[in-house]
Amino acid sequence: MRIISIVSVMLSLVLLMPYSSPAASITGDSNTYLQSRETADNQKILGAYEYLNFAVQDLGNETISFHMGGWLRYDLKGEEFDKKTADDLQYSYLSFKSTTDNAIVNLGRVMVFEGVAAERVDGLYARTDLKGNFGISAFGGVPVETEINEPGNNLIYGAHLTHQLPGLYRIGLSYLKEEKNSEDFREEEGIDLWVHPMNKVDITGRSNYNAITKGWMENTYNLILGPFDKFRFTTEASWISYKDYFTGATSSAFFFPPGGILDPNEKVRRLGEDVAYALTDKVSIGVNYTAYDYEVAGSAKSYGGSIRYAAAAQGGCGLSLRRMDGSSDNLKYTEYRVYGYKKIDKINLAVDLLDVDYDVPINGVSNAYSASIAGQYDLTERWKLGADVEYQKNPDFNDDLRLFLKAIYRFDIGSGERKGA
Amino acid sequence: MMLFLLPVLALVLFACAHTQSMVLKHPTEVEGMPVCSECHADWRAALDHTEDFYTRHKYSAPANKQACDVCHKESFCSDCHANKEELKPSDKYKDSPQLAMPHRGDYLNQHKIDGSINPASCFPCHGRQNNERCSECHK
Numbered sequence: 001m002r003i004i005s006i007v008s009v010m011l012s013l014v015l016l017m018p019y020s021s022p023a024a025s026i027t028g029d030s031n032t033y034l035q036s037r038e039t040a041d042n043q044k045i046l047g048a049y050e051y052l053n054f055a056v057q058d059l060g061n062e063t064i065s066f067h068m069g070g071w072l073r074y075d076l077k078g079e080e081f082d083k084k085t086a087d088d089l090q091y092s093y094l095s096f097k098s099t100t101d102n103a104i105v106n107l108g109r110v111m112v113f114e115g116v117a118a119e120r121v122d123g124l125y126a127r128t129d130l131k132g133n134f135g136i137s138a139f140g141g142v143p144v145e146t147e148i149n150e151p152g153n154n155l156i157y158g159a160h161l162t163h164q165l166p167g168l169y170r171i172g173l174s175y176l177k178e179e180k181n182s183e184d185f186r187e188e189e190g191i192d193l194w195v196h197p198m199n200k201v202d203i204t205g206r207s208n209y210n211a212i213t214k215g216w217m218e219n220t221y222n223l224i225l226g227p228f229d230k231f232r233f234t235t236e237a238s239w240i241s242y243k244d245y246f247t248g249a250t251s252s253a254f255f256f257p258p259g260g261i262l263d264p265n266e267k268v269r270r271l272g273e274d275v276a277y278a279l280t281d282k283v284s285i286g287v288n289y290t291a292y293d294y295e296v297a298g299s300a301k302s303y304g305g306s307i308r309y310a311a312a313a314q315g316g317c318g319l320s321l322r323r324m325d326g327s328s329d330n331l332k333y334t335e336y337r338v339y340g341y342k343k344i345d346k347i348n349l350a351v352d353l354l355d356v357d358y359d360v361p362i363n364g365v366s367n368a369y370s371a372s373i374a375g376q377y378d379l380t381e382r383w384k385l386g387a388d389v390e391y392q393k394n395p396d397f398n399d400d401l402r403l404f405l406k407a408i409y410r411f412d413i414g415s416g417e418r419k420g421a
Numbered sequence: 422m423m424l425f426l427l428p429v430l431a432l433v434l435f436a437c438a439h440t441q442s443m444v445l446k447h448p449t450e451v452e453g454m455p456v457c458s459e460c461h462a463d464w465r466a467a468l469d470h471t472e473d474f475y476t477r478h479k480y481s482a483p484a485n486k487q488a489c490d491v492c493h494k495e496s497f498c499s500d501c502h503a504n505k506e507e508l509k510p511s512d513k514y515k516d517s518p519q520l521a522m523p524h525r526g527d528y529l530n531q532h533k534i535d536g537s538i539n540p541a542s543c544f545p546c547h548g549r550q551n552n553e554r555c556s557e558c559h560k
Contacts, residue, residue, distance in 0.1 A: 029496065033508065040529065049508060053496035063445070067495045073507060080507065081553060088505040091495055102442045102487065111498070113483045118545055120504045129438040136433065145549045146505045167463050170484070194484055196464050204480050218541070222480055224467060227458070234477065240541045251552035253536070253559035254544060261537060270539065276473055284472060292538060300538060308519070310472050312453050316519055330534055337525075339518035352518040354526040362530060370526030374515040388515040394527035404512060 025414030028054025036403040039078075040396060046077035053090075058414075063099060068092040091120075102135070103128040112139045114160035115174020116190030116208050120144040121156055135162040143178055145250055155179045156186075169195045178248070186248040187211040193221075200226055215244035230278040235271075236290075242266045267295040282316075283309050292326075300326035304335075315342035332359035346378040356394075368394035374404075384408040447491050455492070475521035504550045 031051040038044055053069030072087035073080065080086070093108030106125045112118070114127075114137045123141015130136055140157035158176035171193050178186040188208055195203040205221030218240045226232035243265055246254045256264040272290035279285060285307045292300040304322030317340035324333055334357045341350040355369040374388030385407055392400040454474075458466035468474075468481055468488065482489055482498075489498075501510040501522070511522040524532075536543055547555055 027494070031513075033513070035508065035512070047507075053494070053499070055494055069496045069499050081557065086507065088503070090499045090503055090505075097442065097445060099442050100439055101437045102440065103437070104487075111495070111502075113486055118483070120550065128433065129440050130433070130436045131438050133438075134436075143549070144504050146552055192484070196467075199462060200466065202464070202467050202480070204484070224477070224480060227469065227471075232471075232473070234480075238541075242540070245541055246544065246548070249544070249548045251548060251555050251559060253552070253555045254540060254548055262540065268539070268541075286473065302538075308472055310519065318519065324534075324538070326538065328537075331538065333534070341516070341518055348516050350516045350518050352515065352525070356526075356531070368527055368530065372515050374518075376516045386516055390515070392527050395530045396527060397529075400527075404515065406513075 024056060024059050025412070026054055026056050027412045028052065028410070030409045030411070032407045032409075034076075034403075034405040038397070038400060038402075039080075043078045045075060045080050047073050047075050047080055049073050054411075063097045065095045065097075066093070067095060098128075101129045109144060110139070110141075112158075114139070114158070115172050115176075115192050116188045116206075117158050117160070117174065117176045119156060119158075119176075123156075127160075133164050133166070135164070136160070153179075153181050154185075167196060169193075169197075184212060188217070188248075200228060210244040210247060213244045213247055215241055217241060217245040226276075227278075232276045234274040234276075236274075237272075238270045240268050240270075242268075263296040265295075266297060269293040282311050283307070298327035300324065300331055313343065315340070317341070329360040330358075330362060333357060348376040348378075350374045350388075363395035365393075365395045365398075368392075370394070376406075382410045443487050444491060451492060472519065473521075475519075502546065505553060506551050507554070 029052070031049075033049040033051070035047050035049070036045070049071055051069075051071040053067075055068075056066040059065060068089075069091050070087065070089040073085060075084050089109055091109050091111055093106045093110045095107075096105045097103070104125070104127050109120065109122050110125045111120055112125050117139065119139070120143070121139055121141040122144055123139065125137070125139040127135065127137035136159065138157075138159040140155075142154055143156040156176070156178040158174065160172055160174040162170055162172040164170035172191070174190040174192065176186065176188045176190075177184070187210070189211055190206055190208040192206040193204065197203075202224040203221065204224070205219075207219045208217040209215070210217045216239075218238060220236070220238035220240075222237075223235040224233075242256060242262065246256065249255065256262045256266075258264060270290065270292050272288065274286065274288040276284055276286040285305065287303075287305045289303040290301065292302075294300075302322060302324045304320060306318060306320035308316065308318040310316035318338070320337045322335045324331055324335075326332060336355045336357075337353065339350070339352040341348065350373070352372045352374075353369070354371075355367065358366050358368070360366075370390060370392040372388055372390035374386065376384055376386035378384050386405070388404045390402045390404075392402070394400075454470040456470065457468045465488070468485070500513070509522075509524045509528070511525045514520055514522065532543075
């Protein structure tokens with residue numbers, strides 16, 4: 001009800017604004033999907049989905065805009081999650097962007113990515129540059145979460161202070177607090193970093209601290225080198241403490257009770273390297289290796305390689321192989337993938353094959369695979385129609401066929417000058 | 422609360438840098454996958470949309486959303502990074518297999534494996550949102 005009120009007020013404002021702004025434009029997409037599939041309990045589902053998103057831009061002096069996206073489902077056959085219908089308002093906000101100070105004010109259902117915060121909030125988000133190369137952002141409101149029995153009276157707020165030397169570094173300090181029923185649910189502090197000491201060298205990372213459990217949640221840092229002629233190197237190093245990282249979960253999948261599959265006191269160090277090499281401007285190869293070192297569960301490693309061909313307008317193909325070697329039986333498998341896509345006039349065709357060989361059979365199955373074929377026809381510049389079919393055999397489904405139809409309509413009302421994916 | 426916020430707001434307004442904001446849209450039209458380094462030799466070179474940018478964008482997008490907004494609309498992010506999503510992104514884009522999307526094929530079985538290797542990789546999308554499908558089994 002709260003969301004409906006917010007959207008109604010903002011839509012009213014938006015609908016009034018174009019009268020004072022002849023340059024205003026409305027752009028958006030309507031994506032209609034029909035999916036036929038079978039659930040794990042043998043229920044046949046035929047779901048119809050409508051995804052709608054649009055933006056009203058160039059309101060007034062090109063700094064005010066309105067953005068909305070959401071979807072709804074109606075099951076023509078069966079009931080997904082025991083509910084015939086479902087919907088979600090993904091985002092809906094009025095945005096003001098200043099021509100100076102990189103100042104932004106967003107009001108409504110907003111997405112916030114600032115330091116320790118990666119949240120969706122019904123409320124307010126604002127940021128601005130400050131003197132001395134400082135910048136500050138803040139947000140506050142009601143957290144948007146999908147936990148079903150979420151208690152009421154929720155509140156989330158936080159801030160992010162950054163300092164930067166443009167082109168050289170940016171360092172940030174951030175804080176987030178979330179309350180449920182007026183009790184502390186999350187309190188997190190973070191340091192985030194981006195350093196660009198020289199051309200083609202970037203270091204990014206974050207260290208987040210849980211002020212409730214009094215422990216570091218994670219330290220994650222990445223070194224990105226390149227492109228050096230034809231090479232690009234990416235190194236990832238992270239350390240995560242489960243007890244401190246997962247305390248703010250609302251899903252029981254992350255509760256990790258003692259005696260369960262995952263130890264709640266687990267700590268994992270992860271070190272990965274990815275090397276990409278461009279053989280030509282259309283063909284590239286890559287190799288990767290990741291080592292996992294668990295304090296309780298032992299260790300695991302994953303390694304693989306890929307080769308890709310991509311000719312932007314015509315099509316492409318790829319082949320990849322990945323091996324996982326862990327200490328438990330289900331962490332020993334090899335994954336193969338082959339895909340290809342081709343554009344022929346107004347038709348796009350794609351095939352995708354995925355095969356997994358388990359060293360130790362799962363539910364009696366030692367080889368799982370899925371194969372899909374998809375096609376899309378560009379009816380006009382605005383209309384696209386598509387269909388795909390996928391067949392799977394795996395430890396949970398011994399004979400699974402899925403069908404998917406889609407109709408995409410892109411609309412552009414007004415000046416029509418703004419482009420964007 | 423208001424007595425506290427008003428002085429903070431006044432201080433922020435006083436301390437504003439009066440810098441020029443980043444452009445709202447790219448000054449020249451960009452077709453296809455842009456190679457930013459063709460024109461930009463600074464930090465923007467790291468935003469080259471090469472074929473592997475689907476996996477690399479996690480390093481640059483969170484800290485540079487304003488730069489992304491120059492070309493991309495909000496729906497471009499929310500198509501995959503959603504609050505409550507029932508359709509897997511890999512189902513919506515089966516005609517684009519070159520996109521590095523997780524959850525391809527049978528993910529019901531594979532999620533048990535990936536979840537035990539690195540549950541932190543699931544958490545940002547499913548820890549507090551996108552978890553209705555999780556709750557079918559994880560009561």
